[in-house]
Every structure is written in structure tokens, then in C-alpha cells.
Amino acid sequence: MKRYLSILVTFVLIVTMVGCTQNSETGTTTMEQNDAEVSRELTFVNFRDIRDLNPHLYAGEMYAQSIIYDRLVNITETGYAPALAESWEISEDGRVYTFFIREGVKFSDGTVCDAHAIKANFDAIIENKERHTWLGMMNLLQEVHVVDELTLEIILSEPYYPMLTELGVTRPFGMISPAAMINGSTKDGVLAYIGTGPYKLTDFVVDEYAVFEVNEYYWGEKPAIEKITVRVIPDNQARVMALEKGEIDIIYGKNMVDINTLVSFQNSDLFDIALSEPTSTRHILMNSTHDILSDKEVRQALQHATNRSEISEGLFYGLEQPADFLYATSVPYANVGLEPYSYDLDKAQSMLEAAGWIMNADGIREKEGQTLSFELLYNANSVMEKKIGEYLQGEYKKIGIELILNGEEKQSYLDKMKSGQFDMSFNSSWGLPYDPQSSLAAMRVPVHGDFAAQQGLNDKAAIDEAITAILVSTDESARQALYKDVLTRLHEEALYLPLTYERNKAIYRKGLSGVTFSANPFEVPFHTMTFTK
């Protein structure tokens, strides 16, 4: 009987194994068949659901909002491009903007998109003004009125140079069909996600997938990809395996794939990778109200003690370039001829000694009984921040600085940043098109870590005044001079310890071409993508 059972077990095992082999063969054939045809359907992936795609609020996924809705103008690498507004005029005094609306544009539900429809959108946005005050223009907006069917006039109380940039951001200025508003309002939700953009949402299941298909009413050139299915895969590793299996065509985004995975795909026969130009600056923010870090000499010594090229090479395989400044010199107005802080350990040491910090027996510097020790706050979800932190811990130790790492869950991390409960903290600039004007503007209000960290600066008031002056400046050279003033002050105060320039990343299967990056890293230019096989 024992023998009978053993035979049974062996038999079951053999059957299972034979089953495996057969199945894997059928699997391969289907893959090959799919590859033979040129597809017009793209399977995209995101780590979370599309959520609420109301264009006048911020809770939806930006890539989806940007393909459903159009704005008056688009922001491109080379400047402003016409979108729903075919052209525009700005009055001499910089206060009146006249937009000439493109003729014959329809929303994907067939409603006409004219000046009245756009006015209805502005009304709905203004109704919820408090949410949008991060845009300087919202505070200056005096009147929006319809001149005729195809002409819209916006009047500001003061000139405001980033006006077109702000109108070009994905939200809140995406235009939704007035028929989808609830009694002319959008702040408490919308009836449907109806826009004029190249795609429309045709199907979705929360937390599983969303399907976008070409909008037959689209006014521009119709994209080559006719259907985009976006799958939701929250886990990084599982996402990569889904790509390798051929279940998805592309992984796209700044934090959708880690650097080691990207490197492993670099020389693949089946996949290509793409990297954008620098999008934003990864940096460490030092708190000027901290009793040791309030000393500028100490902050500058830390700048000299940080080997940015080794971080770039060693931790990012050279895929993120070392950063010298708070904003890359390619960011508008940010090329102001500053001198970077060179990596120079001797200089850092002598600066610390000059400031009175003497090495003790444990190899840590001391001054009047206080040790040279800081806590570095990071978002516990970020593997890279932890790695950089550990690297810096070892580096700073060499010159007698103790660095204590403190990883916090995201919301607690943000709370601590806001309330200034940190010595040093990881941070990022906002990225284009919000850099430099919106992120500088935000330094003036107690919302992000910047405000708290700058409280110890003697010239904080002067910096804030200059930022305000930038935003209302009408003269190009005066504006540039003001930017130079602000950026120079911030650089000399050495409050921001730039590390690397972050880049947008993509891994995609060979056969997909035209994978590009738009000026806004949260948007995906699906219209340039095509399948070649």
C-alpha cells in the first residue's frame, strides 16, 4: 500500500510537469503572433488609479487630465504654443490678455467649445479660488469676459509675467464641457470627464485599469496610437515583470522604475530606455534656525564636503548628473553665472576649524561641549534618499561630522518639513514649468520646508521682496536682474545642498518609437508614440 501511494505521488508530479511544459509552449506562440502585427493600441501602466479627473482640481492623475483636456496655451520646450487659443494679444501695460479662440472646436460630447464655454470654465475655477492661490494670477484676476463667440478677454489688476505659463499648467485651466458641470460649478465634482483633447476616457475600473480612445472631434492631428489601456500595478518589481512578460508596452515616469532596474535594461535586445533632460533638482535643505546650521560657515563647509560626482556615478550610474545649483542653468532665468561649491575636503576641514569646531578623541568635532551632529530627515519610501544619506553619513564622518538618518513615513515627513522640525532634509525643486517662478513664489508662505528653513536668514525679507518683485515685473532685463539677486543670495547662503538633477525615465519594448518627454514631467506625450512593428 505504501508503494501504491508513492507511485501515485510520483505520477501526479510527472503529470504536473508535463502540464507546465505544454503550457509554456502555447504561451510563446501567442507572444510571437502578437508581435507580427503593427499595433495601434498601447498598454501603459501607472502605480495608482486615475482617480478624480475633474480638470479644475488636483486629485486626478495629470497624464490623464492632460490628454483629455486642452488649455488655452501649451507650454513647450521652445515657448508657448497655441492650443484652444489660436493666438493672443497682450496689452501695452501687461494687464489685458485677449485670446482668439480656435474655430470649430468641439468637446468629445459634441458641445461647441467657444468663448462662452471657456468663460464658463473660468467662472467655475474662480468659484473655488482659495484652492488656486498658488498661482499668482488668481490673486490678480479682475475680470474674464466674452468679447464675441471666439474672443475672450482676461483683465488683471497688475501686470504679471508668468501669466501664460500659469494658464498653460495642466490644472486648473483644462477646459471641460459646460454640460459636464453641475449647475455651472465644478468644485464639488463633475458629471463626466469631457474635454477637447486628443483622447477621451471610454472605460475604467477603479484600481484595475482605464481605457482612453481617440476623440473623433479632436481639432488637431489625430495621434497614431488609437487606444491606450492603462493598467494599475502598484508594485515596482511586479511592474517590471509585467513589462518583460509583454503585458505592458512601456513604463514611464520619474519614480516608476528604480535606477538599478533601468541600468539592467540598458543593453537589452528586447527593450529600449529613454531619459529626459533634467526635470528638477534633488537637494538637501538645511535649516537656518538650527543652532549649529545657523552658521553660514558650517553650511558652506558641508557644501564643500559633498562629492556630487561620486553620488552621480556611484549611486546613479551617471544617469543623474551632478547638480551645482538649486536650479539647472537650463531653467529659465537661472543661468546667472554663479560659482559652484567645489568638492574640497581640506577646505571644508579648515572652514570648520576656523569656525571653532575641533576634532575630539572620538573623531567627531566639538565646540564648547557641543558635538557637530545633525539629523538628516528623509521620506522612508524613497530608497535613493536612504542610499544617499548612508553615503553622506560615511563621507561626513571622515571630517568629523556626525550624520544621523531619520526616515519618516511620507505624511509625517511633510509635517516635519512644514513645521521646521528638521536639521537637514531631502527635498526637490518643483520641476518645469513651475521652476523657477512658482517654486520661488511658494518660499514666501509657510507651506513647504523652504519657508521654515529660511527663517534664520538675515536677508529673508529682502529675498521675499525680490521674489514678489519678479512676479509683477514687466521689463525683461529688470526681471533677470531680480532673479540673479535672489538666486545669488540663496546660493551664497548655502542653504540648499544640490545633489543631482532628476530625470524622467522610460523603459519600453522595441518596436515602439517616438517615446519623448514633455516640458512638464507629469505629462506623457502619447501623440508622438507609434509602433513600427
Added chain:
Amino acid sequence: MVFELRKYILKRLIATVPLLVVVSFACFLMIQTMSSDPAEVVLRVRQTPIVTDKAIEEMRIELGLDKPFLTRYAYWLVDSFKFDFGVSYVNPARTVASELKRCLPATLQLALASVVFVFMVSVVLGTLAAYYKDSWIDKSIRFLLFNFSAMPSYWFALLAIWFFSLYLGWLPTGGRGGFETLILPVLTLSLGQIAIYVRLIRNNMIEVLKEDFVFYAKARGIGPFRLLTQHVLKNSLQSSITALGMSIPQLIAGTLVVETVFSWPGIGRLSIEAILNRDYPIIQAYVWLIALLLILFNLLFDILHAINDPRIRN
């Protein structure tokens, strides 16, 4: 007899109500101690670029957080008896009840499929291990299970995807669809439980095999297959069935990792997102639901026992 049982069930059901109230109050209290202001987090999660104090104040009023703690709890409690758990902070367009309704079936499917799978595999392996006690079969079963159950489920899940989906090209890597999408998540979820039940069944069975009736059954000439399936197994499953009463809610509550790795849209993912986003109404309802399930399954299995053993009813 029937009357007595009814009275017993009724008594237990009535006792459930105060228990749920205590649990929900404790949960309400604990949520208050979470760091971060939920009104502020909501604005952040809705990606408001600059969260002003005025916006936070407005949001607090919108969410009803300006009312005193006990008032809020009282409102919640009254509504909860109507199965109205309010609206999600993060997605105001969705009610908590609709979120639970959306996610619970996916998780129940996963948990119940796992229970069936665990039970089937455990009975076979447990019986084999007991019957061939200390032989190579017993030792290899125990060795393999010991190792598998020691593997973190996240790691096991990724290895399973790599092996079955990528290497063999056999199953999808994730998502919720047909039967084939259920296999890997169920396998991952079951692993730890199988180890427990195999041990339970094996040990019980070894004890039962020592009983006199087994000896006499053998003497009557009953073959080992019939002996095991018809006599020994039935007498060895008692404790496993009791344990199952607790395993089902545990499986429902323990799906988080599996749901994340396999992109399974269940309540595990819903709850962790709610915790990270300080979505109080969802956290509260989730805890309430898991408590309810624990109590109900416990009760169900107690009743089964009571039917079996009248002494318990007194």
C-alpha cells in the same frame, strides 16, 4: 434542543453589539492619536500645490472635524447601524460603503479560494505525513513547508511571478480576471496557513492512529485508504475546523502584500492607502468590518461546536 440552541445563538448575537461598539470606540480613539492633521493631509493627497491655513480650516469644516470628538463619534455610531460610514476624505465622490462594496468581493474571493486550497492541500499532505511518520515523505513535506512558510510573502510572490509568469510563461503577472489570475495570489496567501494546518492534522492524526478503534479496524481487514479517509481523518479534523474559524478573517485581513504585488483590487490595498492618507472614515469602517468578521466567524464556529457538544450551551 432546537429551542435551547436558538436561545444560545440569540444570546451570542446580542453580545456582539456591545462588543462592536467597544471596538469602534477604541478604533475612533486610536485614529485620533495618528500624527498629521487629516484635513491637511487630504489637501496634500488631493495634490493642492499650496496648502494655506485658510484651506485647511475650510477642509476641517467640510469634513466635520471642527466638531468635538464625542459628537463625531456619536454621529458615526448612529450612522453605522444604518451601514452608513460616511464619505471618503480623499475621494469625496465615493462613500465608504461603496468602497467596501467595491473591494470586499475581490478580497473574499481571494480569502475563500485560499481556505479551500489550504484545506485540500493540508488534508492530503497532513495525512501523508502522519501515515508515513518519520519516513522520507514526512520529512520532506515538513522540510519544504517549513522553508516555504519562513519565506516573506512579498519575496515568495515575486519569485512565483518570475517562475510561473516569466520563465514558464504560464500565468499572468497580476491583475484580477479569470481563474488563472487567482492561482498565484492564492498560492502566496496560502503558504503560511498550509504549514499550520499540515502540522495540526498530522499531529492529531498520529494521536488518532494510536486509538484502539484503529487497531480493531485494521484487524477487521479495512484497507489503509478506507481507514484513513473514513475513520481516522474524520476524527482528526476537529481542531482544524475550529482553527479555520479564525483563519478566514485572518486571511481577509492579511491580503495586503498579496494584493499589492498582484495588483488585486481588494480591501487590503484600500486600507493601507487609507492609513497612509489619513482617510479616517475608511480606516474606521475597515477596522469595524474586520472586527465584525472575526466575531461572526468565531460565533459561527462556536455554534457548530454547540451543535456537536450540548455541554457548551450551558
